[in-house]
Amino acid sequence: MHHFHLTSIHKTVLCWENNKDREKEMGRSPCCESEHMNKGAWSKEEDERLIAYIKRHGEGCWRSLPKAAGLLRCGKSCRLRWINYLRPDLKRGNFSEDEDELIITLHSLLGNKWSLIAARLPGRTDNEIKNYWNTHIKRKLHARGIDPQTHRPLDYSSTAGAGAGAIHTICTNANDSSNKAKPHSTAPEELSSSTPPPPPATKKRLNSLASAVVAVREEEESTNNSMSSGVTTTTTTAEEVQVQLINNKKRINGDEDGDADADLDLSLCLTVHRPQTIIRNNSTNSTASTELLSSAPSPPANRHREMFLSLGFHPDARHACSSTGCSAPTAATLDLLSDPSSHRISRGSSYWL
DNA sequence: AAGCCGGCCAACCGCACGTGG
DNA sequence: TCCACGTGCGGTTGGCCGGCT
Numbered sequence: 001m002h003h004f005h006l007t008s009i010h011k012t013v014l015c016w017e018n019n020k021d022r023e024k025e026m027g028r029s030p031c032c033e034s035e036h037m038n039k040g041a042w043s044k045e046e047d048e049r050l051i052a053y054i055k056r057h058g059e060g061c062w063r064s065l066p067k068a069a070g071l072l073r074c075g076k077s078c079r080l081r082w083i084n085y086l087r088p089d090l091k092r093g094n095f096s097e098d099e100d101e102l103i104i105t106l107h108s109l110l111g112n113k114w115s116l117i118a119a120r121l122p123g124r125t126d127n128e129i130k131n132y133w134n135t136h137i138k139r140k141l142h143a144r145g146i147d148p149q150t151h152r153p154l155d156y157s158s159t160a161g162a163g164a165g166a167i168h169t170i171c172t173n174a175n176d177s178s179n180k181a182k183p184h185s186t187a188p189e190e191l192s193s194s195t196p197p198p199p200p201a202t203k204k205r206l207n208s209l210a211s212a213v214v215a216v217r218e219e220e221e222s223t224n225n226s227m228s229s230g231v232t233t234t235t236t237t238a239e240e241v242q243v244q245l246i247n248n249k250k251r252i253n254g255d256e257d258g259d260a261d262a263d264l265d266l267s268l269c270l271t272v273h274r275p276q277t278i279i280r281n282n283s284t285n286s287t288a289s290t291e292l293l294s295s296a297p298s299p300p301a302n303r304h305r306e307m308f309l310s311l312g313f314h315p316d317a318r319h320a321c322s323s324t325g326c327s328a329p330t331a332a333t334l335d336l337l338s339d340p341s342s343h344r345i346s347r348g349s350s351y352w353l
Numbered sequence: 354a355a356g357c358c359g360g361c362c363a364a365c366c367g368c369a370c371g372t373g374g
Numbered sequence: 375t376c377c378a379c380g381t382g383c384g385g386t387t388g389g390c391c392g393g394c395t
Binding site for chain 2: 391
Binding site for chain 1: 360361362363364365366
């Protein structure tokens with residue numbers, strides 16, 4: 001992603017210099033002055049200017065970039081053009097079947113968090129995935145009889161309560177013979193060989209992940225209460241989740257500095273590892289999930305158990321639901337969870353062994 | 354050939370959030 | 375604490391293109 005990498009210090013200095021120049025002028029100009037600015041499709045010359053500038057100076061400081069690069073565009077427009085179209089590491093071409101299934105799985109877990117989903121698909125942008133979802137996958141799910149928003153069966157959502165959760169899609173996929181008899185066709189080995197490190201996390205990204213975890217927990221709490229299943233959960237604030245994420249990661253790694261990337265991965269890992277969501281459906285579904293379990297990868301290692309426990313998750317996926325009358329995660333979830341290279345929590349993959 | 358229609362996707366827009374003064 | 379700014383995200387728009395009549 002960062003082919004023309006600049007250190008944060010370099011970026012800071014560049015921005016500082018630009019800010020000084022800007023502040024010499026009277027007042028600050030709005031981000032996008034619609035007058036005197038080009039809009040619409042980018043010309044080849046504009047693309048070349050943008051590429052050349054970023055090759056020389058790196059990404060960042062988008063506000064000052066257009067002027068410095070000699071472009072009559074607003075910074076947002078430049079950023080979008082670069083991220084969604086000009087970046088050299090973008091993957092071109094059609095989405096593979098594996099990518100389709102991964103998107104569906106991630107969407108069932110994360111909802112319309114396109115940037116988070118994109119982080120799991122190397123070379124794909126959030127915009128691209130969003131468009132693809134709206135034009136292809138929605139239709140595909142409809143054809144399967146699945147509501148693309150709720151990931152529940154179309155004829156089910158109108159009659160059933162909130163009991164059936166998002167993960168139902170995974171179970172349904174498992175029963176779909178067109179899916180190579182696997183709920184999630186991206187094997188861990190494939191992921192580990194093709195998935196590069198995710199982009200640097202920011203506090204904002206971590207915050208949205210934490211919010212997503214909280215939202216899911218709240219939804220599950222209300223769902224479980226309405227189902228009178230005896231499952232009780234405690235609602236955790238986003239801040240608490242963040243603190244837990246960082247503290248756990250520090251404890252595990254012995255890394256007091258805190259690595260933002262690792263935090264992101266840890267939080268994604270935990271977002272994915274949501275036994276209570278997975279639990280619900282399988283209890284009312286076919287035996288397919290049971291069969292999946294028998295072939296599922298091993299649960300997290302001992303060092304994980306503490307982490308999952310502290311976050312309110314059952315550490316042993318295979319027994320995630322036994323005490324609550326629910327069944328365990330599908331192989332799909334465990335596939336995601338067990339991918340060592342995509343969860344750079346530890347400095348080495350041995351952590352996951 | 355011309356007009357219509359729908360799909361696709363790049364780009365835009367508005368908003369939220371983090372940061373720094 | 376407030377405010378301005380920079381950045382990123384998700385929803386929406388609009389133009390292009392191919393298929394159909």
